[in-house]
Amino acid sequence: MEENEYSGYWEPPRKRCCCARRGTQLMLVGMLSTAMWxxxxxxxxxxxWETEKNLKQLGDTAIQNVSHVTKDLQKFQSNQLAQKSQAVQMSQNLQELQAEQKQMKAQDSELSQNLNRLKDDLVNIKSLGLNEKRTASDSLEKLQEEVAKLWIEILISKGTACNICPKNWLHFQQKCYYFGKGSKQWIQARFTCSDLQGRLVSIHSQKEQDFLMQHINKKDSWIGLQDLNMEGEFVWSDGSPVGYSNWNPGEPNNGGQGEDCVMMRGSGHWNDAFCRSYLDAWVCEQLATCELSAPLASVTPTRPTPKSEP
Known part of the structure; x- marks a missing residue:
């Protein structure tokens, strides 16, 4: 009992020890807090410090980047100016080229016109030369034929027979006639007569017309009359004008596609026709030759060579 009572009495000293611990703990907590702070x-x-360092590095990097960007921008601007300058120069060059091209086109057009004029002049000169040559040839042929006719008349007046014709040719009044058969155009018939040393027939009298009527067997036949050079101005193959005619009523009329070549119908009347039409007959002629005695043979003129007309 006494011990319990004494025990309860000594409790206060325990409280002081607890306060000391608490103070120590507080001190430790303060020190720890201070250390933590x-x-x-x-x-x-x-x-x-790290942030400032990083910021400084970032600033330096930004400055460097800005410097690089500035330099690149300046370089880009410089390149852009150079490109603009080049573009301006190229535009000027293009304009100059276009101007030169335009000038060359004008010169080319002028040269082309000059060339065309020269070609036309050359064609005209050639045509003139051919026309003069053809005129001279026609004149020579006519002269040769007139000489041949005159010579035949002289021989006939001396009693010489001038009635010799090639085989299959018929004689009438100092000329020989060939009555061709086969489908031909007018130009083909003309060339065929030329190959036979003759030409398409020229009709100059009613007697000659009657003779031809006896042998054409009522077939439409090409004859040597045409107005190819000038419409309405008909000329015979021997170059002579039309002195005798036997036109069908209403002819010539130059109907259809243009009728520039003349045919003799089976009735004997003439009709202008399309030159590319095909007829089954045509008539050629050439001068007859004479039987000459030996003394006269040495002076016999050469028969004119029929021309090959284009």
């Missing part, structure tokens, strides 16, 4: 402060300072 110091560490936190140190961390903050370190973070601040």
């Amino acid at each position: 110091a560490g936190l402060l140190a961390l903050l300072l370190l973070w601040h």
Whole structure:
């Protein structure tokens, strides 16, 4: 009992010990808190220092990047100016080329016109030369034929027979006639007569017309009359004008596609027709030759060679 009472009496000293611990703990907590704050402060300072360092590096990098970008921009602007200058120069060059091209086209057009004029002049000169040559040839042929006719008349007046014709040719009044058969155009018939050393027939009298009527067997036949050179101006193959005619009523009329070549119908009347039409007959002629005695043979003129008309 006494011990319990004494025990309860000594409790106050225990409380002092507890306060001392508590003070120590508080001190430790304060020191720990201080250390923590110091560490936190140190961390903050370190973070601040690192942040400033990074910011400085970023600033330096940004400055460098800005400098590079500025230089690149300046270079780009310089290149752009150079390109603009080149574009302006190219535009000027293009305009110059276009002007030169236009000038060359004008010169080419002028040269082309001059060339065409020269070609036309050359064609005209050739045509003139051919016409003069053809005129001279026609004149020579007519002269030769007139000489041959005159010579035949002289021989006939001396009693010489001038009635010799090639085989299959018929004689009438100092001329020989060939009555061709086969489908031909007018130009084909003309060339065929030329190959036979003759020409398409020229009719100059009613007697000659009657003779031809006796042998054409009522067939439409090509004869040597045409107005190819000038419409309405008919000329015979021997170059002589029309002195005798036997036109069908209403002819010539130059109907259809243009009728420039003349045919003799089976009735004997003439009709202008399309030159490319095909007829089954045509009539050729040439001068007859004479039987000459030996003394006269040495002076016999050469028969004119029929021309090959184009």
